[in-house]
Amino acid sequence: MVSPPAVIVGAIITVIFGFLWARDVMSPGRASAAGGPEPAGTADAEPIPAHMGAPATPPGHPSEGPASYPRSKFLELGTLGLGAVIGGIITAPILGFAVLPAFTEDELGGVDLGPLTKYPTGKWIEATFLLNPAAGEVSRRTAFIRSNGMEGGQPSMTIISNRCVHLGCPVQAAGPRNDDQQETIKTEQAELTVTPVLPANFSCPCHGGSYDTEGNRIAGPPVRALDRYKYSIVDGHLILLQPYSVSEVEGEGAKAAIKAYGIQGPGEHVDGLSGLLYPIQPQDLG
Amino acid sequence: MAITPPPARRRKRRMDKVMPLVMMPVNWLEERSGLVGGLKYFLFRKVPSDINWFHTLGSATLTAFIVQAVTGVILAMYYKPHPDTAYESIRYITNEATLGWLVRGMHRWGASVFIILIFLHMARVFLFGAYKYPRELNWIVGVMLLPLAMLEGFTGYLLPWDQTAYWATVVGINLNGTGPVVGPFLAQFLRGGDEIGTDTLTRFYAMHMLLLPGAIMGLIGLHLYLVIRLGVSSPPWSKDAAGSEREERPSGDPGLVRPRARGRVAK
Numbered sequence A: 001m002v003s004p005p006a007v008i009v010g011a012i013i014t015v016i017f018g019f020l021w022a023r024d025v026m027s028p029g030r031a032s033a034a035g036g037p038e039p040a041g042t043a044d045a046e047p048i049p050a051h052m053g054a055p056a057t058p059p060g061h062p063s064e065g066p067a068s069y070p071r072s073k074f075l076e077l078g079t080l081g082l083g084a085v086i087g088g089i090i091t092a093p094i095l096g097f098a099v100l101p102a103f104t105e106d107e108l109g110g111v112d113l114g115p116l117t118k119y120p121t122g123k124w125i126e127a128t129f130l131l132n133p134a135a136g137e138v139s140r141r142t143a144f145i146r147s148n149g150m151e152g153g154q155p156s157m158t159i160i161s162n163r164c165v166h167l168g169c170p171v172q173a174a175g176p177r178n179d180d181q182q183e184t185i186k187t188e189q190a191e192l193t194v195t196p197v198l199p200a201n202f203s204c205p206c207h208g209g210s211y212d213t214e215g216n217r218i219a220g221p222p223v224r225a226l227d228r229y230k231y232s233i234v235d236g237h238l239i240l241l242q243p244y245s246v247s248e249v250e251g252e253g254a255k256a257a258i259k260a261y262g263i264q265g266p267g268e269h270v271d272g273l274s275g276l277l278y279p280i281q282p283q284d285l286g
Numbered sequence B: 001m002a003i004t005p006p007p008a009r010r011r012k013r014r015m016d017k018v019m020p021l022v023m024m025p026v027n028w029l030e031e032r033s034g035l036v037g038g039l040k041y042f043l044f045r046k047v048p049s050d051i052n053w054f055h056t057l058g059s060a061t062l063t064a065f066i067v068q069a070v071t072g073v074i075l076a077m078y079y080k081p082h083p084d085t086a087y088e089s090i091r092y093i094t095n096e097a098t099l100g101w102l103v104r105g106m107h108r109w110g111a112s113v114f115i116i117l118i119f120l121h122m123a124r125v126f127l128f129g130a131y132k133y134p135r136e137l138n139w140i141v142g143v144m145l146l147p148l149a150m151l152e153g154f155t156g157y158l159l160p161w162d163q164t165a166y167w168a169t170v171v172g173i174n175l176n177g178t179g180p181v182v183g184p185f186l187a188q189f190l191r192g193g194d195e196i197g198t199d200t201l202t203r204f205y206a207m208h209m210l211l212l213p214g215a216i217m218g219l220i221g222l223h224l225y226l227v228i229r230l231g232v233s234s235p236p237w238s239k240d241a242a243g244s245e246r247e248e249r250p251s252g253d254p255g256l257v258r259p260r261a262r263g264r265v266a267k
């Protein structure tokens, strides 16, 4: 659960700063600087006045030198140190609890999107389904699915995620929808709705991003092509697997050359110079 | 035959009888805590003679924040932070609970008023040059208050859990996700996982009603402490030179205007 790289980085930071702190505390210059009298400043150099009406501060008591180390000093440091330890012991697990659970990975298997016969060759189908039925409606997702016929003895599918790669709004199929042919299919993991659509392109309602039917950006603020899903065919059923990110697609349908990358958040470049801005992803640490 | 005293003197006599009754608990409190003197020190401060209405923008912001805090506490008595219940509880507050529409409306519109007032107050401080020595630290405290107030808006916007709330938060979180290097981690932390869901709603709720208001209250305390300690600055067109003398001052005090309780402490 706790990722080893995070622990290692934390340990290194602790050791380095612990060493610096210890060196600082033990250095002889420190004691005299802290205990010595304040340097008397001129009126110009020290503009904030002493508290009005307060008695003048007595001159600093003469420094006793490093030779004597009174018990009160030891107890003072001991109390502070103990307080720091207690504080650390309390804070560390609380912070861990606040931050770490967000980074545990949700293990999601494939989603059964129904028999292949629901996806006629060359036609776009808009499928909406619950990615994780236990989580309820919040996990509803939409994908645009087109069967490209057989390629090398295997059915070839194009499955495009509707998550806009600008900032995540739901991309729509711009074109006629055949709502009268809408169908609800019950499969083992999911209840999904499939609707035939005829997109001229995909477009986003939020900031006007638009994409061609291979998901390449054609206008607006998105930074790459639309994400796609991996898939497999099991017993004649289309099984939806992990999503992945795409910088661009050349060609079309079964013959398309897809420049694929691991899944990244919307708005993140996957390639080029700007891609270097995102060297590690949360899922890399898992 | 008794002569009736004129009304003014009669009133004064009555006051003389009532005052000790009023002052008794006040004095009791003052003797044990110094709170009354402290309150007077806070309220009866010396301010430059040529300040104007723009100087009230800070207090107006404070008032807006207090309205948010009070209405927010009441809303929290009815609001249920779970995807299955959040929208329904908001609907109940708006349409069914007595005066719920009013309290929700105050909180919703008040949120915008709060942000607008902060910006106006900040503009006043900037245009008057009131951020200059010795008030830089108070500007810095303000610079910390501003994003906290805006985060209040961001986290509060999700709570109704309707389509606007959901998609605005999707966009907002993904916006954070595009930050270089740490962006994806920040987004993951805000979502409480890979996807927006129950954990996102509850953590936004916790931040909105506990973490951020607490931090804002602490910083407002510091902000006001500094206002009181340093006094309010005069407008830039003031004829008084900055830091000019207001009263005789003990030697060694370079003349920074220091507020003092004007009222006499009750004896």
Ligand code: HEM
Pocket: B054, B055, B056, B057, B058, B059, B061, B062, B063, B065, B118, B121, B122, B125, B130, B131, B135, B138, B139, B140, B141, B142, B143, B145, B146, B149, B216, B220, B223, B227, B231, B232, B233, B234
């Ligand atoms: C929660 C938000 C805030 C509250 C409740 C608040 C409240 C106040 C109040 C009551 C004053 C007294 C003088 C006046 O009203 O003008 C003041 C002064 C001041 N505020 Fe704020 N403030 C807030 C945010 C900010 C921000 C965002 C800034 C700037 C970044 C800022 C900078 C200052 C400075 C520099 C002063 C001293 C001005 C002077 O002495 O003339 N404050 N604040």
Ligand code: FES
Pocket: A164, A165, A166, A167, A168, A169, A204, A205, A206, A207, A208, A209, A220, A221, A222, B171
């Ligand atoms: S989220 Fe799609 S264009 Fe901005």
